[in-house]
Amino acid sequence: MKSKLAYVWFLAMVVGSVLLLKAAPRSDSSSKGGTVQAAFRNALKQESVHETETLISTQENPQIRILKEVLKAGNDNDPRMDRDLKVLSHDTKDEMVRFYQNLAREKRNELGTIVFLIGRNLNDVQDILFMKSVLDEKPCLSLKNCNEAAAPARNETARVINTSEISASYPELMAIRALKLLGEDLLSDKNAGGMNRPLLEATITALSSAAHSPNMRVAQAAGAALKKLSL
16 A cells, blocks of 8 residues: 555656646846847848848949939039940939939939930930920029029129029020930931931920920920921
């Protein structure tokens, strides 16, 4: 009888120990191991994000990157304008148009520079339509706020006012210049026995529309371009 009681007591002790072990929290070493594993996973995730960002950066169109650098520097005489940005592909022009559309309207020099660059590569009707969209924009009333005319400053000379008006119309004037040069080339091709008629018609349409612009400086420049082309 005593031996049976001892055996039952022994089994009770074993079961109790097992239950205590299952209920006990994890040891510090186990907890530290989990922390290390979590930190490792987080490091891998951060490295993956860094690699993705680097890949995106290296995949940026080189000409768009150069354009951003030139605009940031504000140097209109940057040699890269003629060395690296003279010939533009169709895709690059599309990217430049999107970049143009995302700039603030008051960034007149930057906007005009983009129009100038695309204007040297007018190869199809889509390019002309972009030029026309520039010419159809509402006039920029002042360099500080295109929607509000600036009050003339005291002692402000006519020369200063004239310069400000030209700067405010810089994108449109660059578009007219590009269209005039294209029109001259197209008419020269016509005289030589060949011509891209759709391109010439789109050019005439854009200049004719600009000749009726509410911006008098743009209207005068467009009218002069049409007269130069004898159209």
